[in-house]
Amino acid sequence: MSKGSKITPFLWFNDNAEQAMDFYLSVFQNSKKLKVNRYGAGAPGPEGSVMIAAFELEGQQFLALNGGPMFQFTEAISFAVNCDTQDEIDELWEKLSAGGEPGRCGWLKDAFGLSWQIVPSILPELMSDPDPAVPGRVMQELMQMTKPDIVRLQGAAAGD
Structure with missing residues (x-):
């Protein structure tokens, strides 16, 4: 990931971080995919699935994690x-x-x-x-x- 701002929003998804990233990239014109790391053999996620995806929307970098169903988004953020x-x-x-x-x-x-x-x-x-x-x-x-x-x-x- 390129050096960006000091604070980066980190978004926890169950298993659809890549779909979410692709959706956000399609919504915002000034956007780009930065990097995708995939789970390897023996990792907590299915081999080859996205572990962390880094992307940028309108100059703001984001990280998206496929971390499982433990956490959900709320309006608090x-x-x-x-x-x-x-x-x-x-x-x-x-x-x-x-x-x-x-x-x-x-x-x-x-x-x-x-x-x-x-x-x-x-x-x-x-x-x-x-x-x-x-x-x-x-x-x-x-x-x-x-x-x-x-x-x-x-x-x-x-x-x-």
């Missing part, structure tokens, strides 16, 4: 993806939620059970408006959404 346009939100929402479970306020679980937040890049600006009523209106609008809608959020900020 999620990956936030900042999106500049509604088209980007729509595309990522459709791809990541396919076979998964849409949630509220831009949250979703993908088909592997991993939680993602699809976040309009404009949201921090709207939430830090000096008028204290604006963040409240924006949050109320966001709480009614599944997939974020930038126009609706901007309308809420404007008081529409």
Whole structure:
């Protein structure tokens, strides 16, 4: 694996780490497979199956392990993806939620059970408006959404 950031998310899968990696590589345009290590004879996993897969999404490196069924993903950990346009939100929402479970306020679980937040890049600006009523209106609008809608959020900020 190439030298990347100091902290790398390490994802524990039962037996589908390679499928998950391939899925994430297909979702994000700026992505690449870095390395795949396979179990050998006498290892805890089936010989030839993926032990650890290293990959990169949008400049962030990840490790995926086929470690067995002992652990499952929860919403306590999620990956936030900042999106500049509604088209980007729509595309990522459709791809990541396919076979998964849409949630509220831009949250979703993908088909592997991993939680993602699809976040309009404009949201921090709207939430830090000096008028204290604006963040409240924006949050109320966001709480009614599944997939974020930038126009609706901007309308809420404007008081529409």
